[in-house]
Amino acid sequence: VQLVESGGGLVQPGGSLRLSCTASGITYGINAMGWYRQIPGKARDLVATIGSGDGNTNYADAVKGRFTISIDNVKKTVSLQMNNPAPDDTGVYYCTAMTAATYYAGRYYPKDEYWGQGTQVTVSS
Numbered sequence: 001v002q003l004v005e006s007g008g009g010l011v012q013p014g015g016s017l018r019l020s021c022t023a024s025g026i027t028y029g030i031n032a033m034g035w036y037r038q039i040p041g042k043a044r045d046l047v048a049t050i051g052s053g054d055g056n057t058n059y060a061d062a063v064k065g066r067f068t069i070s071i072d073n074v075k076k077t078v079s080l081q082m083n084n085p086a087p088d089d090t091g092v093y094y095c096t097a098m099t100a101a102t103y104y105a106g107r108y109y110p111k112d113e114y115w116g117q118g119t120q121v122t123v124s125s
Contacts, residue, residue, distance in 0.1 A: 001023055001024070001025045001026060001027060001030065001097055001099075001114040002023070002024045002025045002114075003021055003022070003023050003095045003096075003097055003114060003115065003116035003117075004021065004022055004024070004116065004117075005019060005020070005021045005093070005094075005095045005116040005117065005118065005119040006019070006020050006021075006119065007019040007020050007119065008093060008119030008120050008121045009120075009121070009122070010122045010124065011082070011085055011121070011122070011123055012123070012124070012125050013084075013085065013086055013087060013123055013124075013125055014084055014085075015084075015085065016081070016082060016083045016084075016085070017082045017085060017121065018079060018080070018081050018082065019035065019079065019080040019082065019093055019095075019119060019121070020077055020078070020079045020080075021033070021035075021077065021078050021079075021095030021116055022075065022076060022077045023076040023077075023097050023114075024076070027076050027097070029099035029100060029112075030052060030076065030097045030098065030099055031051060031052050031053055031098065031099065031100065031101050032049055032050065032051045032052060032097075032098040032101040032103075032108045032110065033049070033050060033052065033071055033078035033095065033096065033097050033098065034046070034047070034048055034049030034050060034058075034069065034078065034095075034096050034098070034108070035047040035048050035049075035069065035078070035080045035093055035094065035095060035096070036093070036094045036096060037089070037091040037092070037093050037094075037121075038091055038092050038094065038118070039090070039091040039092075044094060045060065046058070046060055046107075047059070047060055047063055047067065047080065047093065048060065048063065048067060048069040048080060049069070049096075049098075049107070049108050050069045050070070050071050050078065051101070051103060051108065052071055052073050054103065055071075056103050056108075057069055058106050058107050058108070062088070062089075063082075063089070066082070066083050066084045066085070067080060067081065067082050067083065068080070068081040068083070069081075078095060078097075080093070082121070085121075085123045086123060087123050087124060088123075089121065089123050090121060090122050090123045090124070091120075091121060092118040092119065092120050092121075093118065093119050093120075093121050094115050094116055094117075094118045095115070095116035096113055096114065096115055096116070097113070097114045098110030098111075098112070098113050098114075099111050099112045099113075099114075100112070
C-alpha cells in the first residue's frame with residue numbers, strides 16, 4: 001500500500017485547509033483510514049479516523065467541531081477538512097490506512113497499518 005498526501009501548507013488561524021490522501025497498490029484489505037499529527041520530539045497523536053464500511057469516526061477532543069474527516073471508498077481517498085485551525089494544530093500530518101481493523105470503544109485496532117510520508121501544516125499569522 002502506498003499513500004500520497006497533499007494539501008499541507010501555511011494557513012492563518014481561523015482560516016481553513018483541506019488535506020487529502022490517496023491509497024494505491026494492494027488496497028482491497030483497507031477498511032479504515034485516518035490522520036495523525038506529530039510535532040518534534042513527540043509521538044504521533046491521533047487526529048481523526050474513519051471506517052470505509054461502517055463510517056464510524058473518531059476525533060481527538062481538541063479538533064472536535066473544527067475538523068471533519070471524510071472518505072471516498074471508490075477513489076480510496078481520505079480527506080481532512082480543517083476549519084478554524086489554531087497554532088496548536090501545527091505539525092506534520094500523516095495519513096494512515098488500516099487493514100482488517102476492528103472498531104472498539106471509539107477507536108480502530110488494525111491488523112496492519114500503513115503510513116504516508118507526511119505533510120507539514122503550519123498555522124500562523
